[in-house]
Structure formats: C-alpha cells, structure tokens
Amino acid sequence: MLNQTVISIQNLNHFFGEATLKKQILFDINLTIKAKEFVILTGPSGSGKSTLLSLIGCLRSVQQGSLNILGQELNGATKEQLVQMRRNFGYITQSSNLLDFLTVQQNIQMSLELQPDFSVQAARAKTVAILESVGLREKIDVYPKNLSGGQKQRVAIACALVTQPKLVLADEPTAALDKSSGRNVVALMHRLAKEHNSAVLMVTHDHRILDLADRIVHVEDGKLGLALNQELSLMLPGFDEALLEKANTKPTVLTYASEEIIVRQGEPATKFYILLEGDVEVFQDFPDQPTRLLNRLSRGDYFGEVGLLRGGKRTATVRVTKNSEVKVMVIEEELFQLFVNNSELTSNDVVRRLHQRVMTSHLSKALPNVDPSEIVAIASQSKGSQYKANSIIVQQGEFGDRVYLILEGEVEISVIDQGESRTIQLKSGEHFGNVQFFDGQNYPVNLRAIACTDVELMAINRDSFCSLILKSNTNSDIVASVLHHQFLNL
Ligand code: ADP
Ligand code: MG
Numbered sequence: 001m002l003n004q005t006v007i008s009i010q011n012l013n014h015f016f017g018e019a020t021l022k023k024q025i026l027f028d029i030n031l032t033i034k035a036k037e038f039v040i041l042t043g044p045s046g047s048g049k050s051t052l053l054s055l056i057g058c059l060r061s062v063q064q065g066s067l068n069i070l071g072q073e074l075n076g077a078t079k080e081q082l083v084q085m086r087r088n089f090g091y092i093t094q095s096s097n098l099l100d101f102l103t104v105q106q107n108i109q110m111s112l113e114l115q116p117d118f119s120v121q122a123a124r125a126k127t128v129a130i131l132e133s134v135g136l137r138e139k140i141d142v143y144p145k146n147l148s149g150g151q152k153q154r155v156a157i158a159c160a161l162v163t164q165p166k167l168v169l170a171d172e173p174t175a176a177l178d179k180s181s182g183r184n185v186v187a188l189m190h191r192l193a194k195e196h197n198s199a200v201l202m203v204t205h206d207h208r209i210l211d212l213a214d215r216i217v218h219v220e221d222g223k224l225g226l227a228l229n230q231e232l233s234l235m236l237p238g239f240d241e242a243l244l245e246k247a248n249t250k251p252t253v254l255t256y257a258s259e260e261i262i263v264r265q266g267e268p269a270t271k272f273y274i275l276l277e278g279d280v281e282v283f284q285d286f287p288d289q290p291t292r293l294l295n296r297l298s299r300g301d302y303f304g305e306v307g308l309l310r311g312g313k314r315t316a317t318v319r320v321t322k323n324s325e326v327k328v329m330v331i332e333e334e335l336f337q338l339f340v341n342n343s344e345l346t347s348n349d350v351v352r353r354l355h356q357r358v359m360t361s362h363l364s365k366a367l368p369n370v371d372p373s374e375i376v377a378i379a380s381q382s383k384g385s386q387y388k389a390n391s392i393i394v395q396q397g398e399f400g401d402r403v404y405l406i407l408e409g410e411v412e413i414s415v416i417d418q419g420e421s422r423t424i425q426l427k428s429g430e431h432f433g434n435v436q437f438f439d440g441q442n443y444p445v446n447l448r449a450i451a452c453t454d455v456e457l458m459a460i461n462r463d464s465f466c467s468l469i470l471k472s473n474t475n476s477d478i479v480a481s482v483l484h485h486q487f488l489n490l
Contacts (some may be wrong), residue, residue, distance in 0.1 A: 005068075006167050006199040007033040007056060012065035014051055025051050027222045029065070035166070038190055038200045040210060042227055043219035049203045050171055052219065056201065057091055057169045058082040070166055087114050090160025090198070092170040092189075096152040097159075098144040104131070104155050105140045111159045130158040134188060150181035154188065161192050168193055170202040174209070183208055210234050214299070215277070226253055226276065228329055235274050235300055239339050249332040256326040262303075265317045269307025272336040273318075275299055278326035283317045289428060294485060296321070308336055366482045367472035378464045379486035386456050393449040393457065394433060403465045405431040405480050405487075409455030414448045431480040434465065458487050 014026035025048050033039050043049050054060050055067060061082070062075040070088055077085070090111075091097075098107050105127050112123045131137045134154040144152055153173060160168055170189065174182030186202070186209045193200045210216060210230055218227035228251045232239045244250065253276065256262055262273065265285055275297055282295040282303065294316060297303060307314045320326045363372035384407065387393055393404065393411065406428050413424045413432055426432055432449060460483055468479045 004035040005032055006035055006037075006070060007031065007201070008066070008068040009056075010066040010068075012055070012062070012067055014048075014055060014060075014063055016051075025222050026055075029224050031217065031224060033167075033199050033201060035199055036194065036197050038193060038212060038214045039202070040213040040216045041201060041203045041219060042205065042210075042216060042230055047219045048222040049219050052224075053169055053171050053201065053203055057089060058085045087163075088166050090163065090165040090168040092153075092156050092160045092168065092173045094172045094175045096144070096156035098152060098155060100144050103141050103143055104136070104147075107144070107155060108159050108162055111162055115163055126162055127158075130162045131155075133192060134158045148181075149177050150185060153177060153181075153185045157185065157189050157192065161189075161196060161198065164196045165198055168198050168200045168202075170200065170204075172203050172205065174204060174206050179208065182206055186212060207233075226327075226329075228253070231274065231276060231329060232331075235302065236339065243338060243342055244335075247335040247338050249335050251329050251331050251335070254328055254330055256320045256328070258320055258323050258325065260320045260326075262318045262320065262326070262328065263307070263314045263316075265314050267314050269304060269312050269314050270333050272302065272304045272308055272331040272333070274302045274329040274331070276327040276329055278324040279321040280318050280324075280326060281321050283319065284315070285317070286428075292429065294488075305336070308333055309340070363482065363486065366478065367468060367474060370468060370472050375468070375482060375486055378460065378468065379483050381464075382458050382460045382483065382487055384456060384458050384487070386454065387451045389451055389453050391451050393451060393455075396448055400433065401462050402459045403431055403433045403462050403476075403480070404449070405429075405458040405460060405484055407456040407458055407484075407487075409451065409453040411449045411451050411455055411457075414450070429481070429484065431476065433462070434476045434480075458484065 009029050009031045012026060012029040013024060015022050015024050017023050029052065041049055041052070051060075055062060056069065058069075058074065058077075061077075065075065067074045069085060072081075072085065074082070074085065098104075099110070102110070105124075108127045108130065109123050112118055112126060128137065128140065131140055134157055136151060136154055136158070139147060139151065139155075144155070147155065153176075156173070160170075168189070173189070174185055177185060183206075186204075186206075189200065189202075190212045192198075204210075207230075211234055216227040216230050216234075218225050218230065229241060229244060232244075232251060233241075256278075262280065263269070263271075265283075277299060279296060279298045280303070281293055282297065283291050284294050285291050297318075303316075303318050304314075306316075363370070363375045367375060394400075406426055408428055410428075411426050411432070413426060414421055415424060426449075460480075465476070465479060465483075468483075469476055472479065
C-alpha cells in the first residue's frame with residue numbers, strides 16, 4: 001500500500017481546438033505519484049495546470065499518451081468508466097463548489113451518496129466526524145451563505161475527504177482566501193490527507209505553503225519539470241529569482257543509482273548539492289581507523305557546503321543508500337558563493353545554519369520523543385578536554401557526574417570483577433562512566449581510566465545523558481553516538 005502508484009502518466013499530450021485552430025496545450029507529460037504523497041504543482045497562468053488536473057480528474061478524455069490511475073488506463077475509457085473512476089477522488093476548486101440551497105451536512109452527504117456502501121446513519125456519523133476534524137462541528141445545519149470564505153473551503157475539504165479517497169485533486173484551493181486562512185486550510189488538508197492515506201495533487205501559486213509539499217513539480221508552456229527555483233528558495237531562504245538571474249550557471253539535476261558515490265573525501269570541492277529525492281549516507285575516514293558513518297540525509301537536506309566554504313577539499317564521502325535512487329540539485333560554486341556573498345550571514349553562519357537544519361531533522365529521527373533542541377543544548381554544554389598519555393581520567397571514589405566519550409586516542413579502564421582485576425580498552429567513538437558502572441553518585445572503586453595515548457574526550461553531564469536514554473527509549477550507545485555527531489557539528 002505504501003508504495004502503491006496512484007497516478008502514472010506517460011508521454012501525455014493534449015490539444016484544444018480543431019483543424020487550423022488546433023493548439024497543443026500539454027507536451028509529453030510524464031509524472032508518477034504514489035500513495036500518501038503530497039505533491040504541489042506550480043507554474044505561470046495559462047501554462048496548462050488546470051488542463052492537466054482535469055485530465056487526471058477524469059473531467060476530460062485523454063487524447064494522446066497514457067494516463068493510468070489506480071491501475072486503470074484512461075486512454076480509451078468510456079464515459080461510464082470515467083464517471084466510475086471519479087468516485088475515487090476528492091476534488092477541491094478555487095471557489096468552493098458547495099450548493100447554496102443545501103446545508104453543510106447535506107453538502108457533505110452528497111459526496112457520501114455516491115459511494116456504493118452508502119447508509120444514512122453511517123453518513124451522519126462520518127459527517128459529524130469530518131466536521132469535527134475541520135473544526136466546524138457547530139456549523140452542521142448552516143447554509144453556505146452564512147460561512148466565511150475560509151470556512152467554506154474547510155467544508156469543501158470535508159466534502160473531498162469524507163469518503164477517504166485514494167486521491168485528492170485541488171486546483172488553487174487558497175486563491176480566494178487571505179494569507180493566514182489560506183495556509184491553515186492547506187495545513188489542514190495536509191494533515192487529513194496523511195491521516196487518511198490519500199495522495200494529493202494541488203495546484204497553487206501560494207509560496208508560503210510550498211514547504212508542506214513532499215515534492216514540487218512545475219509546468220511551463222505545457223511542459224513539466226522539476227521546480228528547481230522554487231525548491232531552491234524553499235530550502236535556502238534568501239536564494240531568490242533575482243540572484244539566479246545574476247549567475248552565469250543555473251542549477252541542474254543529476255540522478256545517482258544505489259550505492260553510487262556522489263562526492264569523495266579528499267577530492268576538490270566545486271559543487272553544492274541539495275537532495276530532492278532518495279537517501280544518502282555520509283562517511284568519514286580517519287587514518288588507521290574504520291570508516292565512520294556520520295549522517296544519513298534525505299529530501300531537503302544538503303551537502304557539499306563545508307568543502308566549498310573551508311579549504312576547497314571534500315571533508316567526507318557521500319554515497320547513495322543501498323536500494324535508494326537519488327535526484328540531487330547541483331549548484332556550481334559560483335552560484336553558491338553568490339548566495340553566500342549576498343546573504344547577510346557570514347560564511348561561518350551559513351555552515352552552522354546548514355548543519356543545524358540537517359542535524360535537527362536527524363536528531364529527531366535518531367532519538368524519538370526528544371526535542372532536538374534539548375540534544376543540541378546538551379552537546380553544546382559538553383566540554384572537550386585533552387589528557388596526556390598515562391594520566392588518570394577518573395579516580396576511584398570520585399564524585400561521578402559525567403559520562404566520557406572518546407573523540408581521539410585510546411583509554412584503558414581497569415575493572416575489578418568479583419575480586420579479579422581486568423582491563424578493557426576503549427577506542428574513539430566508545431564511552432565510559434555511564435549508568436551501569438554506577439553505584440550511587442560516586443564512581444565505584446573499580447573504575448579507573450588511564451590514557452595510554454594522548455586522548456581527547458567529550459565530557460557529558462551524566463543526568464542529561466541518562467534522561468536522553470529514558471526519554472528516547474534507546475540505549476547508551478545510541479545516545480552517545482548522537483551526542484558525538486552533534487558535538488562534532490557544533
Ligand atoms: P492554467 O491552469 O495553468 O492557468 P489552463 O490549463 O487553464 O492553464 O490553460 C492552458 C491553456 O489552454 C491556456 O492557453 C488556455 O487559454 C487554454 N485553454 C484552456 N481551456 C481551454 C478550452 N476549453 N478551449 C480552448 N483553450 C483552452
Ligand atoms: Mg488554472
């Protein structure tokens with residue numbers, strides 16, 4: 001169900017008019033939308049967005065090419081088949097299509113009456129439930145003329161979603177609304193569609209709602225493409241059209257296959273990348289140590305900025321995750337520098353902000369139920385400290401308020417286990433001083449860390465460390481590695 005294809009369009013063309021007046025409106029459209037995806041379609045007025053939406057919505061017949069919806073080919077479908085297919089959709093237009101002579105409840109019930117399993121009682125319950133979720137329970141017996149524009153659109157959303165359709169098509173649903181109610185209406189639609197597992201294809205000009213999209217596609221002169229300019233200004237606020245005009249290079253898109261390397265540590269850095277689709281992993285190599293996985297990135301994350309802003313060499317290797325296929329937007333150095341130079345931030349701020357954004361999304365994945373800002377705060381309060389070879393880090397009996405994570409070098413811990421003494425070697429990335437060694441507040445007599453080489457440690461407040469383990473319901477290894485990555489990225 002999760003990866004089910006809802007819309008699959010191949011080489012679709014569409015024409016209006018006859019003979020000498022015949023004019024091509026859509027050119028070789030290719031588009032796939034999967035279950036649960038929220039896709040926004042943008043483009044200038046007259047570019048063909050509504051025509052495309054009406055073809056997908058079975059309001060017109062397909063002339064050329066393939067349009068397959070929920071597994072059924074619509075090129076060559078009969079009128080009856082088109083009508084049948086429409087029952088799988090919710091449709092929302094610019095001005096709500098509510099019927100003025102029916103109450104809110106009767107309007108919603110109309111959508112339900114088209115369903116094969118319709119019953120009056122179930123319909124009433126479903127109507128109440130959907131009105132509750134759009135916050136209009138008390139308007140159930142009201143006529144549309146007594147509702148505001150935003151309320152009407154919320155009822156239109158209720159009509160479109162009450163049948164739990166596989167696909168919701170929306171043509172500029174916020175055009176007639178003011179800014180804040182526009183965003184509220186779309187955010188509501190977004191939430192309900194995700195709850196009902198509906199795919200959404202929404203046409204909009206409204207730039208303030210682009211961030212809700214899983215993907216943005218762009219139509220221009222009847223041709224469909226990735227919406228690079230929109231993606232760019234969404235992902236790097238401040239990167240506007242005016243800036244793009246000034247540059248000699250334009251962003252491009254590259255596709256990489258499973259496990260392909262996109263940038264390699266040590267190589268010269270000349271490009272900045274934004275992930276549009278798929279997942280990548282970031283690795284770092286240190287001399288004489290196993291390769292370390294630093295990060296996993298997904299749509300909306302970026303990489304390559306550190307190399308561009310510091311030293312010109314790649315500091316890590318970025319590789320496509322196994323079984324993933326990746327589309328990246330590639331921004332040449334010149335365009336990236338133009339952005340940095342035109343932004344009010346220093347290049348250090350840019351690096352920090354970019355990292356913060358990427359890290360925040362990863363922190364919330366790595367430690368569920370923990371607010372990423374809490375992790376950032378703990379990592380920034382943690383101190384890094386150096387120890388010479390053979391110096392003692394933790395004494396027996398010392399007050400134990402810290403967990404130590406090894407950043408560089410090695411330490412040796414002596415543990416007395418049932419009267420017998422043994423030593424444990426710990427390497428970079430490992431930690432000690434955590435909860436299982438504790439007996440009350442003091443480091444037990446049997447814990448003594450001796451540095452055999454010069455070491456660099458990160459000292460983390462023990463209570464904060466334990467609280468992250470409890471809240472996230474994970475273990476000390478995961479918490480240590482998350483704090484480690486965050487510390488390195490500060
Ligand atoms: P958009 O929704 O992107 O503003 P439309 O899909 O409504 O664009 O229109 C695309 C082009 O097709 C426009 O040039 C428009 O004038 C033309 N067009 C739309 N509908 C018809 C029609 N029924 N007959 C002839 N031309 C049409
Ligand atoms: Mg239109």
